[in-house]
Amino acid sequence: MSDMDVIEAAKAAEKGRIARFRESDFFWKFRASPVAMVSFAVTVILVLSAVFAPLIAPYNPFDPASLNLMNGFSAPGVPNAFTGETFFLGTDDQGRDVFSTILYGMRISLFVGFAAVSFALVLGVTLGLIAGYVGGWTETIIMRIADVQLTFPSILVALLIFGVAKGFTPVEYRDQMAIWVLIIAIGLSDWVQFARVVRGATLVERNKEYVQAARLIGRTSPAIMLRHILPNVLSPVLVIATISLALAIIAEATLSFLGVGAPPTQPSLGTLIRIGQGFLFSGEWWILLYPAATLLTLALAVNLLGDWLRDALNPRLK
């Protein structure tokens, strides 16, 4: 099975170069696909509103001074019975504006997602390059670990890493460190895909004449890897990164929903959904459904974008 992956990845690397020559073709495909354009637009809008959340959000949900418990449980668009204030998406039990908490929550979700994928990408690409280029024992060890990790579902790996890391963190720092632990846990659960593709491509590129030539003129191994091999694996890496982002956002939401991710003091979308679930039966559906709908839109948009990217850059990369 891994041989097939190598071949697939090799093909991916081959095509990567062609894809770059066809910048305009890529753009044309984008323009021809309504799904791609819509999901791209939705992703950009959501990312921008998360980045500029402090400017857009009408309230700062983390500023206790701006909170009024009397505003609690305001229904969306209905003036509050006590204060007369109206909240577009309603408020939660503590009187926090749901719209603002969603913006801030998405900020955390996206931050964790991007950070985890970046971590996985750097780790995976580095290990993949080393494994492919150096070979021998180094390669065997790296790829064995990858194989073993792949047999476990990544959410379980992330959970276990999170659990272990939490255990090792002193109690007083646990909440503070939670976000970083989360990033490391998700990142560590996701590096394998990058490493496998990059290693496969590297194995092919390593024996090409231009790499041999670079070696002959005395380039060092790291220089060859970075300047010659890396550019050839960029397009499959980009595809995996996009799909991984969707997965990382879902993984973060899942962990936070399970109560082992982002703490209530820094709620992500998953934390918000966890909080909202408690009010499902008492009729305050908006506390749950708006964050859920946001998470759904975000995950679906990034997923569709990744799916399209995969087909557009390389139909055979699976």
Next chain:
Amino acid sequence: MLAYIIRRVAQSILVLLVVGLVAFSMFRFVGDPIDNMLGQERTQADIDRLRIELGLDQPFVVQYYKFLSTAVQGNFGVSYRQGRPVSTIIAERAPATLELAAVSGILALTIGIGLGVFTAIRRDGWASNIIMSVSLIGVSLPTFLIGILLIYLFSVELDMLPSFGRGEVVDLGWWTTGFLTESGLKALILPSITLGLYQMTLIMRLVRSEMLEVLRQDYIRFARARGLKERAVNFRHALKNTMVPVITVTGLQLGAIIAFAIITETVFQWPGVGLLFINAIQFVDIPVMAAYLMLISVMFVGINLIVDLLYFWVDPRLRADRAGGH
């Protein structure tokens, strides 16, 4: 073939040893085991006595060996939080998880393979297109959201099915089952759909793409050219050839169901091992975490091994290659 099996078993044992090492390190280095076991009122003598009792004065390797040998006997120590042996707690919880996983697995397997074959044979039909589009959304939906939405629909709005727990269970002494009561069966519906849905879409998409690949093969054309019935071509010839890759992924996915049960059990407050594990992580209950880690590893490694052996059973070419020793 025998050499191959021995090699695979050896690899599996190596993996388990590494997992055991992680579990042991958690015990040994997370917090102080003595702190965890002795209360505030303790003397230095108590501490020293416990150190020797627990073997903490011995070399690392010896401690590791002792840890493993007690774990293999099913002894994982005492839960920090509940103060009861971990093995007892897990034995109580296991039936709930296994029943849920079994129902979900059967659901995912039968419906997944059925829909996969259907969408491959009727490739351009409208029904196939709808199923495929819905499945794409299904893959993007996080499991816990599916569970919540199902609760919202069937428990809150329609008030048809319970939203949490196992319902009434019958105690068979060594096993508790929800299969024998109406409320037990009802309680199973939503969680098993939630748990099985993702695996179902995955299996369906895999069966479909493998099936499409196989339907392009020469031997399928030849089977058609021999005038075999469509049903024989699709099921006897095509489906059997899709089984090799399907078995791999399906085997792993069925294992994944037990892992994903963590999420479903949390959503539905299902009193299984997964929920136990989540609570253990929240409270840093190391013995429970370590036990879960080791049990699930044994399970995954076992499934992997079985999947590998299944190949030989399905594909006569492999049997011959291995037996002939090339």
Next chain:
Amino acid sequence: MSEPVLSVRDLVVEIPTRTGVLKPVDRVSYDITEGEILGVVGESGAGKSMTGNAVIGLLDRPARISGGEILLKGRRIDNLNRDQMRRIRGKEIGMVFQDPLTSLNPLLRIGDQLTETMLAHLDISADEARDRSIAALDEVGIPAAASRIDSYPHEFSGGMRQRVVIALALCAEPALVIADEPTTALDVSVQAQIIALLKRLCRDRGTAVMLVTHDMGVIAEAADRVAVMYAGRLAELGAVREVVQRPRHPYTEGLMGSTPLASRGQRRLRQIPGSMPRLGKLPAGCAFHPRCPKAQEACRVDPGPDLSADQGRAACWFPVEQVEVAE
């Protein structure tokens, strides 16, 4: 003369594409009589396999028959529904594919593949089907057939597998066999054996054979008559001896000139300049005219006279006038 087993009349196969309708088979007509082997020869893409697939009703979508008729023993079969056509495949028309390595299902024992075919078409018991399967394997020259019937395809060599494929194609005693490049994927040393086997079995049973190949050598060896195809059309049709020794269509002449054949006693091989045009880019008039040494104005406008089954040998305005060489 008895009724032909297969009669193809003005067959047209179309493939609709975004840029227009392609015609991989265009107004092709020929007959095959009982016990006769008709060779269909041409370059890849000439439409010879497509013709065979059309006859057995296995065109891949979106290709479809858009004109003409196919008659099997006088009965029209091109307009049958799926189930009726299925009953004809295997029972009335057998087919042998090119690559024996891929045309047998790797996961089923060859005996099972034989019996399932017989049971699908013949009213016999499973035991009887098994006995007949052993006999069929024996007949195609599989040694120790009774013990090898439970083997899997990978346990046979390529040549042996093609024998199994032939046994499968013939096991329900069809009146017509379509052999699509049956020897192309085989070792040269095995090719002659397979052709001889096919020839013997069909002679014995009076089976009509449509032998599709790009190899003139195979045609000369095995066929009674030959149909030469070029860019979807029939270029020439006639007795093998006639066509080989006195080709009338300039394309056939070129083809013969480029094939080493002992019977022609030629000294040098020549090649036809250029290559066959792709289907979407067929020139007006006769498709061969850009490559034809004898092309004239008429050839650029009119595709040439139609070849029907009984009149004319070459679809050419200016057929080669063979000077009778003193032998």
